[in-house]
Amino acid sequence: MPAPQRKHRRGGFSHRCFPTPQTAMTPQPAGPPDGGWGWVVAAAAFAINGLSYGLLRSLGLAFPDLAEHFDRSAQDTAWISALALAVQQAASPVGSALSTRWGARPVVMVGGVLASLGFVFSAFARSLLHLYLGLGLLAGFGWALVFAPALGTLSRYFSRRRVLAVGLALTGNGASSLLLAPALQLLLDTFGWRGALLLLGAITLHLTPCGALLLPLVLPGDPPAPPRSPLAALGLGLFTRRAFSIFALGTALVGGGYFVPYVHLAPHALDRGLGGYGAALVVAVAAMGDAGARLVCGWLADQGWVPLPRLLAVFGALTGLGLWVVGLVPVVGGKESWGGPLLAAAVAYGLSAGSYAPLVFGVLPGLVGVGGVVQATGLVMMLMSLGGLLGPPLSGFLRDETGDFTASFLLSGSLILSGSFIYIGLPRALPSCGLASPPATPPPETGELLPAPQAVLLSPGGPGSTLDTTC
Template sequence: MAKAKRARSTAPPDGGWGWMIVVGCFLVTICTRAVTRCISIFFVEFQTYFTQDYAQTAWIHSIVDCMTMLCGLGFALCYSPAIAMVGKYFSRRKALAYGIAMSGSGIGTFVLAPVVQLLIEQFSWRGALLILGGFVLNLCVCGALMRPITLKEDHTTPEQNHVCRTQTRDFKRVSPCTTLTNKWVQTCLCCSLQQEYSFLLMSDFVVLAVSVLFMAYGCSPLFVYLVPYALSVGVSHQQAAFLMSILGVIDIIGNITFGWLTDRRCLKNYRYVCYLFAVGLDGLCYLCLPMLQSLPLLVPFSCTFGYFDGAYVTLIPVVTAEIVGTTSLSSALGVVYFLHAVPYLVSPPIAGWLVDATGSYTAAFLLCGFSMIFSSVLLGFARLVKKMRKTQLRFLAKESDPKLQLWTNGSVAYSVARGLDQKDEGSVAMAVPGYNPT
């Protein structure tokens, strides 16, 4: 296979081949996240065939989600790199690009949910899984669309890594087995890792990581238990699959519209707040779910939850990029999605255990709702504390620095240092009318 040429650009192109990257990521989310969501339709079939309780059956879905976020196995090799590539190709239209790319999850759920139900009825759950497996092979086509790009801010890192690798290789030729060589290799490796994962020491990223744990715990069980819950309140199998379709199509609207809205000038600086808002409202939807026990009531729930689910899923990469920058985005997204793994693994079985123990879904849904609300409140509180600390530091800096003097010209205030040299005083005197250096 011919080696693909690396595209070079000084800045994200915000278009061009970037739209093909968006298409590839769109197809990847259909083949990964949408197919995973449709496993909930198999839940009742698995429970009936294997005669297991809710907690035991839930492990099937939770292990799939966990392994996707935890390793470099299966879906994980497609999902995280595809999302990171979109962030490399877009800057000004990043939220919109992610909205379109991530809408594949909703479109896939909308289309696949009724199709999977028909496949189960026609070919049993075994045949349906085989057909889904053939469909997932389209991930190979998606990978062919991915073309690497080197941005201006990435130019230093590859060169440094190349120098490190070259020096290490040359050093090994001279003395391949000495202790000094091993120390040199370890030093180069440590430097590379330190540079690649320096964002782990950022307080903003640590808070985001903790909040992601609670958010991921809350969001996963619904896609496992929405169909069983609907069946338990008297909804038919086709209608229950229809609820998943509604969830999927509204998810699309949330992906695209929230991405477009947060790219507008009035909201571009408030993407973080929009993310908190979306996560918190999904938590509130969870709290209302136990009171909804008919199809006419479950349809509005699916619409509301699906919209804000699509909204915050779109903003996860955007918020991560704002915190760590585009250079470390791929590694940071890998960590963020890695953190989804443990909640995805344990939350459906815990919810199933609560259903088995209490005989209802109320406790499971309430726990998920409060978990998502806590995630939103935690991020909001952290952002508030950070702003208060910045304000306090600015105030202390003004009070403690005797060199600063405030000069006012009309409605414009200028901060001028007393210790300016003669050249700077002349330039300030020209720029600020009425300025007297004495």
């Protein structure tokens, strides 16, 4: 090969989406960049998480107003959040499949528009059916298109600090709840529930620019072309792996109780005699504990002192016990002493639930490989949707039958404990990087050009740049 051409090849990557051949040199280590633009993706995922799960967690503050306006029971209004959770998680494989086929950026941007329209439509509701359609179906489907692609994209950018990055992104849930809980109560008092929903629609539209920040990343081990079959895009073949099947079963049981406080923690505080701002304080302190624990647990998990599957089982069990405490403390302490015990129980629950959250998604690359993490995230969300659909309405039914939420929180905690027990069947050790080994390459002949494994960031303004790919 002429020397000028070798010099041109040695200069870097072309403007195409895939690595170009380079002269035979010592292979560079392949893997996620573990930083760089990944921190921007983490910030975008932080906002996406806050504008989906964080907003949904605070929405329970509006349910008493909705129940009074439409003269319906707590069980009926609980179906709003239940449908939103169920649709968001059941349709998450759709978001993952579309992201696998066309990339996360356009999928998340469209999802932000749909979620915003759901709130705007619900602001003009004339019956609970309109709220079921607007918040439950339309906004829920919009959220389904944003969460799994964002978190899956983030997992592809990190290896050594993956759980910390995921934990940072998931603190958007707690931070949003901390800010939105009192803000939503203020909006309800000032503009009523219709005006509050309309303003929340404007806030939710910020999901669209967050999606624009999710630049795609090409990694070794990725398939040469996106799957064209819908079933292949969904990643259903992952269920043939024993470890993933165990994880999926345990997570489905956890989902049966994990989302009940999202819907009924604020109404539970209202039942104990707190006013609107007192209930908002309970939600806020739980959110503070949740947010702080996600960062601390993410850092702890990345140290490698305890295997991720064991941490997952331990903190899952603590979350179930935390819900038991939330349900029992008002009974043990009596109505005259609700303030301190209930706030302390909310903090304890927030700490345990926050520690569990990043581990659920941080363990996935080790189970399925980084190439399948987007699809696996969508499938896990779908399985948890069973709990998201059944848990809150069942909790509302028990409240209507017993007069309070004590039985609801006890049952929810039991489901989480059952799922955590199943996690014990996961392999003790998982691959730290989650990358499939690249195929072996024969030794090059003199002057032969071979592809060197690289991670390529596809920037909209120019060619991909070589990143630090140490795994």
